[in-house]
Amino acid sequence: MQHNWNFSSVFAYWDVLLIGLSGTVKLFAITCIAGLIGGLVIGILRYSKNRWMSYPARLYVEVFRNTPVLVQIIWFFFAMPVVIGVEISAFMAAFLGITLNTAAFSAEVFRGGIQSIEREQWEAGKAIGMNYGTTMRRIILPQALKRMLPPLTSRGIEVFKMSTLASVVAYPETLQQAKLIASYEYNPIEAYTIVALMFFLVLLPMVQLTYLLERRFGKAD
């Protein structure tokens, strides 16, 4: 099959793509931070010995980890107005879907990380007069974080790419903008190739940064 590669028809819309990229970065930054904080809270609840805390946390994790984010975003966008009578924006729908899913995923990472720290470290904190919260914050979490860093950073990369799912509700992120260009110019192959290239160029240095971070965290060994 013959195809006339025409990338200039994509580059002509560089400003449209730039708006998309900034939308992607914004969605990524907010969902990533909110998801991690939510995950930390749910992870700690999930670790709790109190059933009234750990069971609801577990239910939350199972619901959001075992349903597709794409479906969640669509559901929030179209069902929320019906269920609670409030219209939500495309950004809000994407934010909820990705954040709640990331929180569920990272909750499991946090719980596993906390659980992997030896019981003796709790004892050592306790023996110098620390309470549960202080021991968690000063002794357990810093050590657990080091072990959690690889799964959390790889999740971060996933979240960055997951932001493209927001195009399903027409939130103006990179893929959505490329779709627009493709529908005007009939150049989907070129437009989507550029999208892939843009993601690669942003993510590659980010990944290098995470390696650096992991090495810095490992300095005590």
Next chain:
Amino acid sequence: MQPAVKIHNLHKSFKELHVLRGIDLDVQQGEAVVLLGSSGSGKSTLLRCINFMEEPNEGQVRINGDLIGTERSGRMVYRESELCKLRTRVGMVFQHFNLFPHKTVLENVMEGQLVVLGRSKAEASEKAMLQLARVGLAEKAPEYPARLSGGQKQRVAIARALAMDPEVMLFDEVTSALDPELVGEVLKTMRQLAEEGMTMVCVTHEIGFAYHVANKVCFLNEGKILEQGPPQQVLKNPKTDRVREFLEGHSLFKLP
């Protein structure tokens, strides 16, 4: 002067297992007490009840006259805040050191002072260096624990407990996880502490240490104190066959 530790009728069970069956023990100020006994006799559990790492089911513990816990309808109840405060007054050193691997030696010794006692960084660091010098490890202050030998780790753990200015120190088999050639440096540090008048309760299998350093030796058997007294008496002229048997087991392969 009231005893530094006064234990009355202490009982502790883990589920159906009745480990401590009514312990009475006084530790005078400045005294070094060694708890002996075979494994399962309850000596570690007794030690861990003194700083409430384990909560006793029955009985009373007084530290320098202060009763720990409040009695409510015939049972003692303990608040976490009260126990945290108590643990700053009663230091503990563990068999496996339990240093914080993500902190330097200096930070390990400063941590409790900063976070629990609320001391300033300058004061905490000064006190930490003082205690590290006391255990002979001032030059290791900037190292991470992973770079230390077992004996050095244990001495840092001792400094970490001492930095809280405790009224009593508890030692839970602190040489059991060490290579034989490293045992000496830790015992020497403990002996030095005892000579400086630190009130100490030690669970150990080092009979020689008990003989030379302790003011009092208690032999535990099946959750009770079977014999107690000065080491010369308990270790040289035990009253019961059980203690004699225990000591013979320990001297089976002594050099001629």
